[in-house]
Amino acid sequence: MSHNLQLAITAFGEPDTLKLQQTEIPEPTTDQVLVNVAYAGVNPVDAKTRAGLGWGAEKIKDSLPWVPGFDAAGTVVNAVGQYQAGDRVAGRIVEGGGYGQYLCANLDALSRIPESVSFQHAASLPVAGLTALQALELADLKAGESVLILAGAGGVGHIAIQLAKTMGATVYASCSDANLEFVSQLGAKALDYRASALDAQVTDIDVLIDLMGGDAGEAALACVKQGGRVITVPTITADRIIAAAKAKGIEAQGMLVKPNPVQMDALLAKVAAGELHVEIAKTYPLEHGVQAHIDIQSGRTRGKILLEMPQ
Ligand SMILES: NC(=O)c1ccc[n+]([C@@H]2O[C@H](COP(=O)([O-])OP(=O)(O)OC[C@H]3O[C@@H](n4cnc5c(N)ncnc54)[C@H](OP(=O)(O)O)[C@@H]3O)[C@@H](O)[C@H]2O)c1
Incomplete structure (x- = not known):
């Protein structure tokens, strides 16, 4: 089975070093959830890492091609732990992988998305x-x-x-x-x-x-x-x-931002209550991730840029 479309950093360099790739849908371990990603956040660290800069590049330099994306929101595929298939979840994914249709997330890295909060807003929040x-x-x-x-x-x-x-x-x-x-x-x-x-x-x-x-x-x-x-x-x-x-x-x-589902729950609750406005500058389809990187590295984004996964 080979239908997990991802956008990977294939080499350190310009945005066009990001390339689409097809891989197997990953197998979660017993303390992981398989998530069908709807949207991923695009962050400056993604572009810096792709350019070969900073702690991100140092960490992945021997693991290319590598799929970026520390923010993800999507749907649980199979029931596990406290989650049922179809549950809407979001989280800060320390291993990356948000720029893809499927990822395995640790059970303790995720938050449930309140009904009134969109996947787009949830994917904007983790980082x-x-x-x-x-x-x-x-x-x-x-x-x-x-x-x-x-x-x-x-x-x-x-x-x-x-x-x-x-x-x-x-x-x-x-x-x-x-x-x-x-x-x-x-x-x-x-x-x-x-x-x-x-x-x-x-x-x-x-x-x-x-x-x-x-x-x-x-x-x-x-x-x-x-x-x-x-x-x-x-x-x-x-x-x-x-x-x-x-x-x-x-x-x-x-500082280095840490995953914290309790804080993430609180942020999601604020969005649900209308107490926190999340500005989305632009949403690109995954296939246009190169443009998303050109935008984010311009340093002129108002609010967030997102990637939408093909479903
Ligand atoms: N340490 C960590 O854990 C961590 C976590 C998250 C982010 N970061 C870093 O924190 C920084 C901010 O992240 P971000 O996601 O907020 O970035 P961002 O969304 O790319 O920031 C873009 C904003 O920067 C503004 N800007 C550009 N030049 C400016 C200037 N000279 N003075 C004031 N504003 C200026 C732009 O506003 P105008 O168009 O109005 O100029 C634009 O709205 C990045 O370097 C990121 O890598 C670090």
Whole structure:
């Protein structure tokens, strides 16, 4: 039997190194569920890994062709554990494989999708939603504090704005002029990073959630008050930002998002209750995954990009 269409990284390089492949439907172990994937999230880490960069590339360099996709939402194929065939599930799949029609997921990696939440919204949440939540928790953001979120219009940023608001913080978020209204509607004071330097627009911030890293992340340290806290999320420049922060007397830490079905359940419940808006910029069929990678690596996506699996 050979009808599991996947999109694989065949070599490190440009987006066109992604190629479709047909493989066997995988066999789950006793503590795994076979999931018929409906949608997969596309994340910057997928494009960085494909380009041969970062921890992702280091991990898979001897396993090419490798199927990316850490976000998946779909349907359980066979009853196992607490799941029945047909149950709608989503999760952060640490092994990757979301860019394919079928994957085996560990039973404890999945969450049930509430009836009123679409597969698209559920597939948008694992990496972006969990990163937003875990970054704010790691920063120990408290009610009444101010937080600056860099890249507020992106996959992680647009969720982080909304979660920080519900934590009772005053939220500032940087974006381009095209996204000022979008970011304001999510509840942030939107700062146009091209209009003037961010530290000319806001200072004495308690918490910086740096979703940019690099030059933009380092420059934004000037907005943070002495004794403030910084979470720098892009792993590739984390050491640089942590060192620059230390030189200014500011505490900074990096992070790596962890699967957490309890947190994922909470995010799904917020979407179901209409308390969390998930923005989907574009959904591509799996066959157009090369374009999805061109989009995500542009760094200009508003919200999330998804891949839809052929059914
Ligand atoms: N460590 C981890 O576990 C972890 C987990 C998730 C993500 N990440 C990393 O975190 C970063 C953010 O992820 P993401 O999924 O949110 O990325 P994304 O969706 O690709 O972010 C795109 C957004 O970045 C904004 N942007 C571009 N240049 C900007 C600038 N100079 N200042 C402010 N905003 C700017 C764009 O807004 P405009 O068009 O308005 O400029 C766009 O909306 C990525 O580097 C990703 O790899 C790390």
